[in-house]
Each structure stands twice: as C-alpha cells, then as structure tokens.
Amino acid sequence: MARLTILGIESxxxxxxxxxxxxxxxxxxxxxxxxxxxAELHAAxxxxxxxxxxxxHAEVLDHCVEAALEQAGIGIADLDGIAVxxxxxxxxxxxxxxxxxxxxxxxxxxxxxGVNHLAGHALTPRLTDGLEFPYLMLLVSGGHCQFLxxxxxxxxxxxxxxxxxxxxxxxxxxxxxxxxxxxxxxAVEAEARAGDPxxxxxxRPLLDRPGCDMSFSGLKTxxxxxxxxxxxxxxxxxxxxxxxxxxxxxxxxxxxLREKTRRALDLYLELxxxxxxxxxxxxxxxxxxxxEALQELCAERGVAFSAPxxxxxxxxxxxxxxxxxxxxxxxxxxxxxxAARPRWPL
Ligand code: KG4
Ligand code: ZN
Numbered sequence: 026m027a028r029l030t031i032l033g034i035e036s037x038x039x040x041x042x043x044x045x046x047x048x049x050x051x052x053x054x055x056x057x058x059x060x061x062x063x064a065e066l067h068a069a070x071x072x073x074x075x076x077x078x079x080x081x082h083a084e085v086l087d088h089c090v091e092a093a094l095e096q097a098g099i100g101i102a103d104l105d106g107i108a109v110x111x112x113x114x115x116x117x118x119x120x121x122x123x124x125x126x127x128x129x130x131x132x133x134x135x136x137x138x139g140v141n142h143l144a145g146h147a148l149t150p151r152l153t154d155g156l157e158f159p160y161l162m163l164l165v166s167g168g169h170c171q172f173l174x175x176x177x178x179x180x181x182x183x184x185x186x187x188x189x190x191x192x193x194x195x196x197x198x199x200x201x202x203x204x205x206x207x208x209x210x211x212a213v214e215a216e217a218r219a220g221d222p223x224x225x226x227x228x229r230p231l232l233d234r235p236g237c238d239m240s241f242s243g244l245k246t247x248x249x250x251x252x253x254x255x256x257x258x259x260x261x262x263x264x265x266x267x268x269x270x271x272x273x274x275x276x277x278x279x280x281x282l283r284e285k286t287r288r289a290l291d292l293y294l295e296l297x298x299x300x301x302x303x304x305x306x307x308x309x310x311x312x313x314x315x316x317e318a319l320q321e322l323c324a325e326r327g328v329a330f331s332a333p334x335x336x337x338x339x340x341x342x343x344x345x346x347x348x349x350x351x352x353x354x355x356x357x358x359x360x361x362x363x364a365a366r367p368r369w370p371l
Pocket of ligand 2: 142146166168169339340
C-alpha cells in the first residue's frame with residue numbers, strides 16, 4: 026500500500042497517549058501526538074501508584090484517541106490499523122490500552138498490532154532522524170537505562186544496562202534528598218550549575234567492571250550519607266552544600282554514562298556499520314552535560330550523534346504507531362487474542 030495511516034495507543038506507565046502516524050512514499054510523518062501526563066495524581070505519593078495510573082488511563086485514553094484523530098484531521102474510517110503498547114509496563118495501565126484498542130478493532134474491523142514499548146523507543150531515531158540499521162542507542166529515562174544495537178525493526182541486541190535503578194530515578198531521588206522539586210532531573214541540573222562537582226566525592230559504581238552494565242543505587246545511598254554529613258557539619262543544608270551535592274551527583278552520572286557509552290561504541294563499531302550512528306533518547310537525554318559528553322565522544326569516534334526531540338523520546342504514542350507500521354505493511358496483525366505483558370524483554 027502506498028499510503029498507510031495508523032493509530033497508536035500508549036499507557037504503560039504514567040502517560041496516557043494517542044497519536045496518528047502516516048507513511049506515504051516511504052516517509053513516515055507524525056500527524057498528531059497527544060500525551061496526558063498523570064504527574065499531579067502521583068505527586069503526593071513520591072512515585073507512580075499502579076492502581077491510580079490504571080484508573081486514570083481508563084478514564085482519559087478514549088479522549089486522547091478522539092483528540093489525536095481530530096488533530097490529525099481524520100476520522101476513524103481513514104485508519105488502516107491500530108497499534109497499542111502490549112508491554113512491558115504496569116499491567117493495569119497496559120491492559121487499559123489493550124482493551125481500548127481491542128474494542129476499536131472489534132468495532133471497526135481494523136487490524137490490531139501489539140507493540141513492545143521498548144521497541145517503540147528504540148525505533149524512534151528512524152522516525153525523527155532517518156537512522157539506518159544498525160545504530161547504537163542509549164535509552165535513558167526514569168524507567169529505562171540500556172544500550173541497544175538496533176539491527177532491524179525486530180532485531181535488537183542489548184549490550185548492557187542498569188542492574189538496579191534508572192538514572193532518572195536517581196535524579197528524582199537526589200532532588201527529594203536536596204529538597205528540590207519534581208521532576209528531579211531539570212531541578213538537579215539547574216542546581217548543579219552553581220556547585221563545585223569536585224568538592225564532595227561520590228562513587229562511580231561498576232565503572233571499573235568490564236562491559237556496559239551500570240548501577241545507580243549505590244550513588245543514591247552515598248549521596249544520602251554525604252548530605253547528612255554536610256547537614257551535621259553546618260547545622261542544616263546550606264545553599265552551597267546543596268549545589269555541590271547536585272553538581273557532584275551529576276558529574277558521577279555523566280562519567281558513568283560517558284565511560285559505558287565509550288565501551289558500547291567499541292562493541293558497536295566492531296560490526297563495521299556503513300554509516301555509524303548513535304542516538305540517545307529518554308527524559309534524561311534532556312540533560313545538557315550528559316548530552317554534551319556523549320556528543321563529544323561520538324565526534325571523537327566519527328559516529329553521527331542524534332538526540333530525537335524530547336516530545337518523541339519521552340513516553341508517547343507516535344513511537345508506538347511508528348513501530349507498528351512495519352507489521353501492518355507486511356499484512357501481519359495480532360487479533361483480539363493479544364495479551365498484555367508486564368515483562369517483555371526485547
Ligand atoms: O522518558 P521520561 O519522561 O519517562 C520515563 O521515565 O519513562 O523520563 C523522565 C525522567 C525523570 O526521572 C526526570 O527526572 C528525568 O527523566 N529528566 C532529567 C532531565 N529532564 C528529565 N534528568 C536529568 N536531567 C534533565 N534535564
Ligand atoms: Zn518509556
């Protein structure tokens with residue numbers, strides 16, 4: 026088919042999203058992308074509450090779909106298929122999306138395609154920057170942290186990742202420990218600008234270990250201890266100590282990501298890709314110093330660097346729609362038996 030229009034639905038964490046993507050003459054275009062976050066619903070609990078998330082998705086997802094169709098200027102009859110995140114994620118939320126998608130598919134006869142949320146993230150640089158296989162990808166957010174060599178639409182090689190927390194989680198926890206607002210990433214980054222990254226020494230867990238695995242939970246614990254020591258010494262958290270702690274924490278994350286990316290690039294370049302390319306995606310990719318460090322590294326290695334626009338590399342449904350296009354074009358579909366999967370490794 027020369028032209029394919031697909032609806033995407035995403036609800037695996039705390040964003041309810043719907044989007045319409047159209048592929049025409051080989052080029053894919055996002056016609057609309059609607060994201061309704063739930064941050065304020067979970068704010069009082071210090072984390073995403075699965076029950077609350079599932080209920081909120083069930084309440085707003087159909088409005089997201091309506092808005093996405095309206096913004097795309099099309100009706101449901103103009104669609105060729107429906108793609109929905111079938112996992113991995115919080116099962117209640119994933120189920121909300123899958124049930125809605127099944128209902129739409131049953132009512133319209135449109136093919137239903139279950140998409141792996143991580144594949145959605147991993148394929149986004151093809152949508153935004155036209156990267157060619159194989160490329161190296163660092164997915165780094167509040168929920169994810171892994172290196173993937175993306176070799177095909179359904180071929181991902183995981184080189185390593187966090188063995189405990191994701192860096193975004195560590196940024197958020199750091200913000201809480203320092204009395205900064207949520208989401209913690211931007212707040213810690215801003216605070217770090219005024220600080221001395223070298224005054225308070227924080228560990229770089231697993232840095233000396235071979236391979237691309239990372240660890241961030243020890244860093245959090247070390248930060249807690251360092252903060253308590255600073256507070257005990259000064260009778261409270263001074264402005265300067267807060268900035269130094271933020272700067273020290275961020276410098277540790279930058280160094281871990283830089284060193285592990287260096288190793289991931291070595292492994293990737295062994296594949297001798299014709300057009301070597303690296304993409305960083307996820308909320309943490311918004312961090313200036315992290316982005317600069319990775320960009321510099323890529324320049325040294327002659328690898329093209331790309332960082333998709335934030336709206337498409339944090340959770341959204343355009344990436345789900347885009348990831349579903351290949352199977353739709355191939356005439357494949359999952360049907361109403363599609364299962365929601367809390368775990369689904371790539
Ligand atoms: O991709 P995302 O929106 O959601 C998922 O985790 O799936 O990522 C959100 C995470 C939060 O933990 C947030 O603190 C972090 O990305 N983040 C940042 C920055 N902006 C957002 N971390 C570091 N520096 C930033 N500027
Ligand atoms: Zn995600």
